[in-house]
Amino acid sequence: MTSDTATTLTVGALSAGPGTKVRGSVRAELGTLTTDVPVALINGSRPGPRVVITAGVHGGEFTGIDALHRLAGRLDPEQVRGQVLLCLVANPPAVYNGRLGTSPLDGININRVFPGDPEGSPTERLAAWLFENIIEGADAFVDLHAGRIDEFLRNFVGYRLTGDQELDAKTATMASVVGHEDVILGLNPDGGNSHAAAARLGIPAILVETGQLGERDPQAAERVVAALLRVIDFLNGDDVESRPVTEWVWAAFLASEAIGLWYPEFVPGTDVTEGQVIGRVVDPADGREHEVLAPATGRVFYGMRGLTVLPGTDLAAIAAPR
Numbered sequence: 158m159t160s161d162t163a164t165t166l167t168v169g170a171l172s173a174g175p176g177t178k179v180r181g182s183v184r185a186e187l188g189t190l191t192t193d194v195p196v197a198l199i200n201g202s203r204p205g206p207r208v209v210i211t212a213g214v215h216g217g218e219f220t221g222i223d224a225l226h227r228l229a230g231r232l233d234p235e236q237v238r239g240q241v242l243l244c245l246v247a248n249p250p251a252v253y254n255g256r257l258g259t260s261p262l263d264g265i266n267i268n269r270v271f272p273g274d275p276e277g278s279p280t281e282r283l284a285a286w287l288f289e290n291i292i293e294g295a296d297a298f299v300d301l302h303a304g305r306i307d308e309f310l311r312n313f314v315g316y317r318l319t320g321d322q323e324l325d326a327k328t329a330t331m332a333s334v335v336g337h338e339d340v341i342l343g344l345n346p347d348g349g350n351s352h353a354a355a356a357r358l359g360i361p362a363i364l365v366e367t368g369q370l371g372e373r374d375p376q377a378a379e380r381v382v383a384a385l386l387r388v389i390d391f392l393n394g395d396d397v398e399s400r401p402v403t404e405w406v407w408a409a410f411l412a413s414e415a416i417g418l419w420y421p422e423f424v425p426g427t428d429v430t431e432g433q434v435i436g437r438v439v440d441p442a443d444g445r446e447h448e449v450l451a452p453a454t455g456r457v458f459y460g461m462r463g464l465t466v467l468p469g470t471d472l473a474a475i476a477a478p479r
């Protein structure tokens with residue numbers, strides 16, 4: 158589907174006619190409460206695809222939100238081809254209240270429940286609202302994430318293979334245009350990530366992870382802005398330089414088995430071997446150490462930097478070369 162720029166770009170009560178830009182917030186009903194989702198609608202004066210970009214799906218991940226705020230200010234509808242729909246804070250309860258990956262409303266990680274449930278919990282309803290109002294009408298979709306306040310992260314792009322070769326090839330090029338060195342593939346489009354649910358609808362969809370530890374980093378935000386402008390140009394058929402990338406697949410997600418103090422022995426980008434000690438969880442009551450072993454050989458792309466952990470706390474995510 159290619160959007161017709163003669164049509165108005167509408168989200169809820171907000172709409173932008175051809176050649177105009179509108180910023181505002183749109184109210185999502187979450188059952189017994191509501192949340193106001195800030196969006197920017199840039200409806201170009203020339204034809205082209207509808208590109209949808211979300212940030213603030215998780216709390217404590219600031220780079221993408223900052224980048225979309227900058228991009229919303231800069232995109233000129235007179236210059237834009239097609240339509241650009243920016244959702245600056247997709248999950249306001251998690252972003253403003255908890256600043257965590259899970260929502261304080263119901264403890265749910267929204268990026269595990271797409272396409273959502275309009276009759277479900279507040280977060281499941283928000284996912285359904287975002288999917289129906291923001292994501293579903295996209296010709297291409299980018300979801301921006303970062304390492305959270307207590308999370309190490311090495312920049313990467315993620316996407317899912319669908320088995321549709323034309324779609325997968327387009328998504329692969331979109332991923333390489335971002336400019337991050339590493340691309341992590343999911344071998345099927347299953348699961349509750351927004352980019353997976355979008356891929357199941359045939360939408361080229363990528364996850365872009367940039368920055369870590371909740372850092373306020375204007376340079377990282379500007380790199381994301383430049384990456385998004387390249388992606389938009391590529392989607393409009395321009396000859397955009399696609400960088401060589403290294404492809405990976407997820408090999409292991411390691412969670413803590415113990416409560417206590419976490420002393421990692423890696424940084425993002427460290428290569429580890431299965432069985433290697435990659436950190437220790439220390440019981441503050443008696444000082445005893447529990448060794449934490451790498452469950453797979455590969456490279457750590459993100460992990461916990463915070464000192465205190467519980468059973469089930471994510472400690473490290475490891476990917477292996479494809």
Ligand SMILES: [Zn+2]
Pocket residue numbers: 214215218302303
């Ligand atoms: Zn995230």
